[in-house]
Amino acid sequence: MTKTATPQSSGGDVRLQGISKTYGSFTAVHPLDLTVPAGSFFALLGASGCGKTTTLRMIAGLEEPTTGTVELAGQDVTVLPPYKRQVNTVFQNYALFPHLDIYENVAFGLRRRGIKSVKKQVEEMLDLVQLGPMARRKPQQLSGGQQQRVAVARALINHPQVLLLDEPLGALDLKLRRQMQLELKRIQTEVGITFVHVTHDQEEAMTMADTVAVMNGGRVEQLGAPADLYENPATTFVANFLGTSNLIEAEVVEAGGDELLLKAADAKLRLPAARCSASARTGEKVLAGVRPEKVALRHADDAGSITEGHNRLPGRIKDASFIGVSTQYVVDVPGLGELAVYEQNIERDGRLVPGAEIVLHWSPAHTFGLDATQDIQAGADLDEEAA
Amino acid sequence: MAASSTTAGTTATTAPTNGRTPNRGLRWLRRNIVTLAGLGTLGYLILPNLVVMVFSFNKPNGRFNYQWQRFSTDAWTDPCGVADLCGSLGLSLQIAVWATVGATVLGTMIAFALARYRFRARAGVNTLIFLPMAMPEVVMAASLATLFLNMGIQFGFWTILIAHIMFCLSFVVTAVKARVMSMDPRLEQAAQDLYASPTQTFLRVTLPIAAPGIAAGALLSFALSFDDFIITNFNAGSTVTFPMFVWGSAQRGTPVQINVIGTAMFLVAVLCVVVGQLAGKRRKRS
C-alpha cells in the first residue's frame, strides 16, 4: 500500500493479476495479467462477448473475479465493493437516474460521500461539459449526446483514480461519435486521469487510446500502441479485426537470411524475417499478410514498369467501388482467391475497370507473416456485426 | 350489405363488398360502427352507476329502494342515518388500509426477489403467486374458513385481514415485478459506482424508480380489499364490513344511504383522477 489516494490524485496504475471470471461452466475471461499505467488512455477492444465488459466490471467492482486480484494505485481492491472504490464508470446507455434531474445526477456521488456544499463543484462540472442551462432538466429531456456528457460529468466530478468507459459512444450517431471521441480525448488530457475504455469499434479505439488491448474469446490477443497493432498484427484475428488484411497462404522456400522467400500459388513473395511472428523453417506454411492500402495496381500491359524487387501477383479486377478519397478494388488472383486493394484517387488509370487484367505489387517491407495454423477468417466480419 | 356490416361490425369495420356504398348514412355507419359499439358497451358499464346516483335522491315507500317515488335529499343530508352503516364503512376502510400495507410490503419483497435474484424453487414460487389469481374466490374462501374453524380461531377482524392480505398479495407481486423487471439494472450499479452503499442505493434509486409499480399494487389491493364480498362472507363471522352490510340489506331492505355512499365514492374517485391528471399536465408544462 503505497501512497494515500487523495481525490485530486492524477490517477493510479491499474494492475490485474491472474484475473478470471467464470459463470457456471462458461468462462467469460481467462486468467489475465494486465497493467494500465497511471494517466494513460487504455482501450479494451473486441467483438461482443469477448470478455472486455466483464474485465471492466471487475475493475469497477460490479463483478467479483473468480480468481486473481485487482490493484488500484498499489492497493488490493479485489473484494472491495464498488461504492468503496476510487473508480467511476460511464455506463453503456449512460444509466442516468430517470427520477433525478441533471444537477442531482451529477451531485449524486458527492452527496453519497457526505459532501454538503456541492453547488460550486456541480456548476463547474456542468460548465465543463457545456450543460449549465440544462441543470434542472430530467435525463429523458436531453439528446443522446447531452446525456452522454452528463454521464461523463457525473463520473468525473468524483475525481476517480480511474475512469471506466463502457461503450460510451455506442448509442450516438456517427458524426456525434467522432466529435465526442475528440472531446473525451481532450478531457482525458486535461484531467490526467487514467481512462479505461471498452469498445467494439476499432476506429474509436485507435483514435483515442495510447494503448489498445485486443480481446477475443476471453483472452487478450495482442496489446500495444494502435499503430504498432495495425502494422504488426500478431494473430489473424488482430489482422482482420483491426482494419482489413489480405492474408495469403504460402510455403517457405528459403529461410535463414533477413528475408524469407515464400511461394504462393505460382508467385514468389518476400517477407522480412523480423516481421514474421511464426516460426518459419523451410517447407513450413505461413500466412503472408499485406494491408490493402499498401498494395498498388498496374495494368498488365505496363507490368514491366513495376519497381524491381516488389512482390507481385497477377490477377483480374472483379469489382471496383469509388468511395471518394479512394477506390476499393476486389481482385481475383488465380490460385489465391480474392484480395482487396485501396488506391488513392490521385491519378486514375481509365483502364482499371472490372474485367481488366492487372498485376498487384507492393514493397516486401509491408508484408507481415503469421502462423498458418490459425483460422484465416478469424475476426473478419466481426466489427461490422457488432456495430 | 348493411346486414354484413352489422354482423362483423362488433369487431371491425368491414370493407365495402363492391366498391361503392350507395347511401351516405350507411357509409357513415359502416365507418363508425366500432366506435358506436364501443360507446354502447361504455353505456352498459355506466348505466348502473347512473341509476345508483339517481336513486340516491329517491324517497322510497317501504324498505326497498328499487322503484322511483319522489325526489328527496334526505339521505344526502343524513348519510349515517341507518344503524351500523357508517360503522361497517369505517371497518371496511380500516381493513383495506391494513390489508394494503401488509400485502404491499410482503408482495414488494417477493417481487424484488423474483425480479432481481436467481434462486432455486423459482418455478414453485411463481406457481404459488399465480394460483390465487386463477382460483375462484369461493374455493379460497371456503378452504380458509375450514382451516380457521378447525383451528378454533374466532372469526372477526383478524381473520378478514389475514384473508385479504392473502388474496391481495399476488396482485401486488405482479404489479411490482413488472416494474422492477423493466428497470435497467445498470441504474443500481451506477449508484453503487457513485459511492452509494447498498442501503442508500435501495432508498435513493431502486425504491423511487419502483414506486409507480408499488403504488399501482397498493391501489389495486385497496380496491380489492374494500370491495371484497365472497371471501369476507366466509371469514367474517358476525363482523359486518360495508359489502356485507349491503348484502344483508338486499335481504332486509335497502336504505337510500347505500346509494349515497356508492355515489360519493364514485365521485371522489373521478375527482381524484381528474385532479391528478391536471396536476401531471401542469408539472409537465413547467
Add this chain to the structure above:
Amino acid sequence: MTTTETPAPAEEQTTAPLEVRKTPARKRLVPYWLLLPGILWLIVFFAAPLVYQASTSIQTGSLEEGFKVTWHFATYWDALGEYWPQFVRSVGYAAIATALCLLLGYPLAYLIAFKAGRWRNVVMILVIAPFFTSFLIRTLAWKTILADGGPVVAALNSLHLLDVTSALGITEGHRVLATPLAVVCGLTYNFLPFMVLPLYTSLERIDPRLHEAAGDLYARPATTFRRVTFPLSMPGVVAGTLLTFIPAAGDYINAELLGSTDQKMIGNVIQSQFLRVLDYPTAAALSFILMAAILAMVTIYIRKSGTEDLV
C-alpha cells in the same frame, strides 16, 4: 473517501492466484429472506387450507360429534349426483358471460386504443371509475333497471322480444328478473372491465402502422382485423377470458340477487352448505371439484391458445 486498507495482504493472493472465490452465504440467502414472509403467508393461508379442505371432503361426522377422516369418497359422488345441474349451469352461464364480455368488450378496448384520441383518458376513467362504487350496490341497481314495470322490460315487451326469449327458455313470461337472462346479464356486467383492460393493454401495444402496412399489402379492413389485429391481441384475449371466466364460474352474488332458485349456481350451493347447512364435507367436496374443473379447463385453454408465457 479515505483509503480503505484491505486486510488481506496482496502478496498472499498473488502466491495463490487461482484460488476460486465463492459468494458469501449471507449474500446468497438474500432472496430467500425476501421471499420468506410472503411465501409463508401464502403457504399457511392459501396452500395449507386447500390441503385441509381436501381432507375435510373425505371426513364424516356431525357438528355435535365432530368430523373425522374416514376416506369417505362417496361424498364426492353424492355431491356430484345431487348438484350436477348447478355445476353445468355455472360453467354454462360463465361461458356465455365470457363470450358476451369478449363481444362487447372488444369494440370498447379497440375504441380506447385506436379511436379515442384525446378522449382516451376520459373513456379510461369511465371504465375504471364504476369500480369505486361497491359492486353489490351496482348489481342491486340492475334490479331497478330490469324491474318488471320498468322501461327495459316494457320496451322488450313492446317489441315482443320477451316472447322469443321465453320460447328459448332464457326468460320466463313477461319478466326479466329472476330468469337466466338477468343472471347472465349481471355476470357480463360485473366482469366486463376485467375483459376490457387486458384487451386494451395488448391492443395498445400494436403499432398503428401495422394497420397501414396491411392496407398497403391489399388487406381490406376486415382482413386486416382478422389477420393482423386480432392475432396480435391474443394475449389480451386469453388474459381477459380467464379473468372473466374464473370468477364468473364461482360467483354466487348475481344468481342470488338477480335470479331465482332455478338459477342457483355452484357458488350458491357451496355458500349455503358451508354457512347455513354447516355440511362442511359436502362444501369441501364441491369446492374441490370446482377448483379441479377450473384448473383443468384453464390449463387446456392456455395450452391450446399457445400463450403459456402468460403465466
